[in-house]
Each structure stands twice: as structure tokens, then as C-alpha cells.
Amino acid sequence: MNFYIVSLIKVAVMAAVFMTTLAYLQWIERKVIGHIQLRMGPYRVGPHGLLQPLADVVKLITKEGVLPSHVNKLFYLLAPFLAVALALISIAVIPFGPQVTIGNVTTWMQLTDLNMGVLFVLAVSSVGVYAVALGGWASNNKYSLLGGLRSSAQMISYELPLALALAAPLLLANTLSFRTIVDGQAGYWLGFIPRWNVFPEIVGFAVFVIAAFAETNRVPFDLPEAENELVAGFHTEYSSMSFAAFFMAEYANMVTVTAVATLLFLGGWHAPFPEPYSSFIPIIIFAGGGLVALYHGLHPARRKDKFTLPAAALVFLGIAGIFGLSFFVPVMQTILMALFWFCGKVGFLLFVFIWVRGTLPRFRYDQLMRFAWIVLFPLAMVNLLVTGLIVALTSK
Amino acid sequence: MTALIFFIFAGIAVFCGISLVAQTHPIASALSLIGVMGSLAILYLQLGGEFIAAAQVIVYAGAIMVLFIFVIMLLNAGAEGTSLQVSRFAKYVGMVLLAAFLGLISFIIQASLPKTEGVVFGAFTGGTAADVGRKLFTVYLLPFEVTSVLILIALVGAIVLARREV
Numbered sequence: 001m002n003f004y005i006v007s008l009i010k011v012a013v014m015a016a017v018f019m020t021t022l023a024y025l026q027w028i029e030r031k032v033i034g035h036i037q038l039r040m041g042p043y044r045v046g047p048h049g050l051l052q053p054l055a056d057v058v059k060l061i062t063k064e065g066v067l068p069s070h071v072n073k074l075f076y077l078l079a080p081f082l083a084v085a086l087a088l089i090s091i092a093v094i095p096f097g098p099q100v101t102i103g104n105v106t107t108w109m110q111l112t113d114l115n116m117g118v119l120f121v122l123a124v125s126s127v128g129v130y131a132v133a134l135g136g137w138a139s140n141n142k143y144s145l146l147g148g149l150r151s152s153a154q155m156i157s158y159e160l161p162l163a164l165a166l167a168a169p170l171l172l173a174n175t176l177s178f179r180t181i182v183d184g185q186a187g188y189w190l191g192f193i194p195r196w197n198v199f200p201e202i203v204g205f206a207v208f209v210i211a212a213f214a215e216t217n218r219v220p221f222d223l224p225e226a227e228n229e230l231v232a233g234f235h236t237e238y239s240s241m242s243f244a245a246f247f248m249a250e251y252a253n254m255v256t257v258t259a260v261a262t263l264l265f266l267g268g269w270h271a272p273f274p275e276p277y278s279s280f281i282p283i284i285i286f287a288g289g290g291l292v293a294l295y296h297g298l299h300p301a302r303r304k305d306k307f308t309l310p311a312a313a314l315v316f317l318g319i320a321g322i323f324g325l326s327f328f329v330p331v332m333q334t335i336l337m338a339l340f341w342f343c344g345k346v347g348f349l350l351f352v353f354i355w356v357r358g359t360l361p362r363f364r365y366d367q368l369m370r371f372a373w374i375v376l377f378p379l380a381m382v383n384l385l386v387t388g389l390i391v392a393l394t395s396k
Numbered sequence: 397m398t399a400l401i402f403f404i405f406a407g408i409a410v411f412c413g414i415s416l417v418a419q420t421h422p423i424a425s426a427l428s429l430i431g432v433m434g435s436l437a438i439l440y441l442q443l444g445g446e447f448i449a450a451a452q453v454i455v456y457a458g459a460i461m462v463l464f465i466f467v468i469m470l471l472n473a474g475a476e477g478t479s480l481q482v483s484r485f486a487k488y489v490g491m492v493l494l495a496a497f498l499g500l501i502s503f504i505i506q507a508s509l510p511k512t513e514g515v516v517f518g519a520f521t522g523g524t525a526a527d528v529g530r531k532l533f534t535v536y537l538l539p540f541e542v543t544s545v546l547i548l549i550a551l552v553g554a555i556v557l558a559r560r561e562v
Contacts, residue, residue, distance in 0.1 A: 126458025
């Protein structure tokens with residue numbers, strides 16, 4: 001029975017954290033894009049717009065869900081459900097850290113481990129295209145239909161380089177289970193270079209990230225919802241919670257794809273520095289941030305800085321204190337360190353996604369297709385063949 | 397538990413199979429086919445063929461059926477009317493006769509097959525990706541290569557046929 005209770009607790013924690021992350025990811029995106037464009041971003045609801053996601057959720061829930069009269073009702077309602085269900089399901093096989101023992105309970109920081117975890121994520125993401133295609137088609141609107149068609153063509157095209165780029169580190173790891181892949185990346189070359197797959201597989205990593213942009217329908221490959229051509233693309237006719245479902249699915253897919261990139265290429269939860277040094281990094285970062293905030297709180301430039309900055313400093317120093325405390329509790333340190341490095345890497349990749357959105361213009365449709373088939377696909381193929389050759393020559 | 401899951405997904409598979417034929421709209425039929433493939437993948441998983449299950453979803457549901465749906469949407473094919481006018485009497489009698497016919501067929505098949513001890517869920521464990529790969533490149537190397545050449549021929553043939561029109 002113990003297994004069920006532990007699993008239930010893990011699912012509950014996971015669901016709460018994941019949902020909050022999705023809501024705040026949107027806040028972070030608006031903030032980062034705002035600062036890239038020399039704006040402040042959301043600022044009105046709560047300090048620095050921190051309660052904006054909450055306000056958005058309340059707004060989306062209380063809005064009227066319009067069911068247009070000309071849609072195919074069953075598929076129109078099915079599409080957002082499919083989108084969000086398929087986007088949320090793949091987080092179940094993503095491991096966040098090593099095995100931990102709390103009291104007498106030993107468990108992995110992961111909901112479940114499949115022998116074919118990588119294939120599971122691929123399968124779920126390959127089915128995810130139906131949500132967009134169906135939503136576009138069932139809306140019975142030419143803009144939506146064009147968006148749905150573009151999206152299915154794009155996702156089929158970019159799935160090939162994505163899968164091929166993903167296969168190269170699998171060859172190195174010789175397994176399909178995320179846990180074993182991450183374990184294979186532990187340790188350091190020459191004592192300080194981490195044994196991450198990104199160093200031998202730099203081409204594969206680049207191809208994977210580029211294809212991931214297309215798979216998640218993000219700028220510069222967001223042709224399915226190009227607003228200057230297609231109004232809003234496949235979700236033009238959606239409102240209220242069904243619109244929110246598509247929105248949430250996009251962010252959930254982003255988190256999943258960056259988590260997979262982290263696990264396969266960036267060494268998962270393993271630190272980039274050898275053990276005694278890496279444990280001090282989070283303390284230095286959080287304590288440094290806290291001290292900077294405290295300094296500016298004591299020398300306020302604006303009147304309200306006297307209260308807000310010391311409060312922020314307190315939060316940062318508190319987190320640094322928790323990391324410091326964890327030196328005396330080995331279990332806590334294992335959990336916190338794994339989470340810190342995993343979330344740090346995923347967060348960095350997510351930041352790159354947002355950064356690219358603030359930097360690059362949208363591709364034209366023919367450029368998008370040509371890029372997939374003439375550049376990415378051969379590159380991924382050659383990378384896979386070379387990796388296969390090296391693995392075959394070096395393995396006994 | 398396993399038997400319950402088997403019956404649920406077997407039921408879904410059969411239901412989707414009937415729906416595939418009964419639906420008048422091509423998109424609905426295509427989606428029913430995806431339902432069949434998805435539930436078949438679950439059944440493979442129960443029988444221990446986890447790689448086959450994943451491949452079923454990735455290749456059939458995720459790639460081939462997307463192309464089907466893509467083409468249906470591109471042609472914007474609408475619902476087909478039922479042109480066949482059948483009397484209600486013929487319909488009901490036909491159902492009974494069909495059931496009898498299927499029962500007869502299944503009885504004959506079952507009687508002519510050799511007796512086995514039936515399927516035990518979880519007994520077969522050689523369905524991982526590594527096992528399938530090893531089998532493909534050792535025992536079944538010739539069929540594997542022949543199939544791939546066959547697919548290559550079909551691909552080249554499709555390109556040749558398509559080019560003639562341009």
C-alpha cells in the first residue's frame with residue numbers, strides 16, 4: 001500500500017508545482033519580452049505584476065465560453081481537451097533527481113520510470129499534433145483550417161530531425177530509460193569537464209533545440225498562429241477555458257521539451273562542477289542576490305524601495321539559508337541540489353526560448369519547410385551516422 | 397486487474413472499429429482508426445511488447461494517420477450521404493444473419509486451431525527495444541532488409557508516378 005501513498009503524494013506535489021510553473025512561465029515570458037523591448041511588462045496586479053497569472057486565470061475561467069454555431073461541435077470541444085491532456089501527460093516520465101530515502105521510504109524523484117521513457121515522450125508528442133489539426137479543422141473557418149494544416153505539415157517535418165537528433169545520445173547511452181541516460185552522464189573528464197552528452201553531441205543538441213522550437217509552435221516557427229496572416233491561426237474561434245487549454249498546452253510542451261533536452265544532453269540533475277564546489281554555488285547565488293537587494297534597500301533610490309527591497313533580500317537570504325542548512329541534512333541536500341541544477345538548466349533553456357522570441361522575426365512558410373528538409377534533416381542524419389560509427393568502433 | 401484492462405481496451409478497439417465503418421464523415425472515420433490503434437497499443441503493452449506499442453503509436457497514430465487527416469482536410473472532404481436505400485426488414489434480418497455468420501466463422505477458426513494454454517499477461521518479457529533490435533538484425537535480418545527494399549521501391553514508384561503528371 002505504501003507504494004500507492006507515495007505515488008499519490010508525488011502526483012499531488014507534481015501537479016501543483018507544474019500548474020503553478022505554467023502560470024508563472026507566462027508571467028516570466030511577458031516580463032522578459034517586455035524588458036527586451038524596453039518596457040516594464042505586467043506591473044499593475046501585485047508587486048511587479050506578480051499576481052498577474054492569478055488574475056489571468058480568474059479572467060479566463062469567468063469569461064463566457066462561446067460555442068460558434070458553425071463549428072463541428074464534438075471535435076471542436078475535443079481538441080483543447082486533447083491538447084492539454086497530451087501536453088501534461090509526458091511530465092510523468094521525467095526524472096528530476098536521484099533516488100532519495102526519507103525516513104524509511106525510498107523513492108525516485110520521478111513519477112514513474114519506463115524502460116522506453118524516451119519513446120513514450122516521442123509517442124505522446126507525435127499524437128499531440130491532432131489537437132492543433134482538429135481544432136483548426138473543426139472551427140470551420142478558413143484561417144483556422146490554414147493554421148491547422150500548417151501546423152500538421154510543420155510538426156511532421158520537424159519530428160524527423162527531432163527524433164534523429166534524439167537518437168544520437170541514445171546510442172551513446174545504450175538505453176531508452178531517462179534515469180540510466182542521466183546516470184551515464186555523471187562524472188567529469190579530466191576532473192572538471194562534465195561528461196554531458198552536449199560536448200560530443202553539440203550538433204545533435206543544436207538540431208534538437210531548433211526542431212523543438214518548431215514542435216512547440218514557437219517563434220520563429222509559429223506559422224500555425226501567425227497573427228498577421230491568420231488572425232490567431234488554429235485557435236481563432238476558441239474563447240475562455242478552451243483557449244486557455246491551448247495556451248497551457250503550449251507552455252507545458254515547452255517545459256517537457258526543455259526537460260528532455262536537459263536530461264539527454266545537459267546531464268539532467270548533475271552539477272557542472274565537481275562535488276565540494278558545486279554545493280556552494282546556489283548559496284553564493286542566492287546570498288549574493290540577497291545582499292545586493294539589501295544594499296539597495298538601505299540606500300533607496302525611490303521611497304518604496306525601503307520596504308520592497310529588504311523584503312526581497314529576506315526571501316533570497318532565506319533560500320540561501322535553507323541551502324546552507326541542508327549541509328547538515330544529507331537527504332535535503334541531495335533533493336535540493338538535484339532540483340537546483342535541474343530547474344536551473346530547464347530554466348535557462350526556457351529563457352532561451354523566450355529570448356529567441358524577443359529576437360528573431362518569423363520565418364516564411366517555404367523557408368521553414370526548406371530549412372527542415374535541406375538543412376536540419378541531413379545534418380541530423382550525418383550526426384547520427386557519425387555517432388553510430390564512433391560507438392561501433394569504440395565499443396567492445 | 398489485467399483482465400479488466402484488457403476487456404476495456406478490447407471493447408474500445410472493437411467499438412472504434414465499428415465506428416470507423418459506420419461514420420459518414422471521413423475525419424470521424426480517421427479518428428476512429430486512431431482509437432483502434434491506440435487501444436491496440438495498450439494491448440501490445442499488456443502482452444509485453446512495449447517497443448511494438450510505442451512504435452504503433454509513433455508510426456501509425458502519430459505519422460501515417462496525421463498524413464491521412466492532412467489529406468482529408470486539404471481536400472476538405474465532406475460527409476457522404478448514404479445512397480443505399482434498404483428496407484428496415486432487410487436491415488434487422490441482415491444483422492441477425494451477420495451475427496450468425498461471424499459466430500460460425502469464429503467457431504470454425506477456433507475448432508481448427510491447435511489447442512494452446514492461452515495467453516498469460518506478463519509472461520513474455522522479450523519485447524524491449526534492445527530485444528526487438530537484436531532479433532531484427534540476427535534472426536529476421538533477411539525479411540527486414542527485403543521489407544526495407546520493398547518500401548524503397550514503393551517510394552521510388554510513387555515519385556515516378558507523381559512526376560509524370562507535372
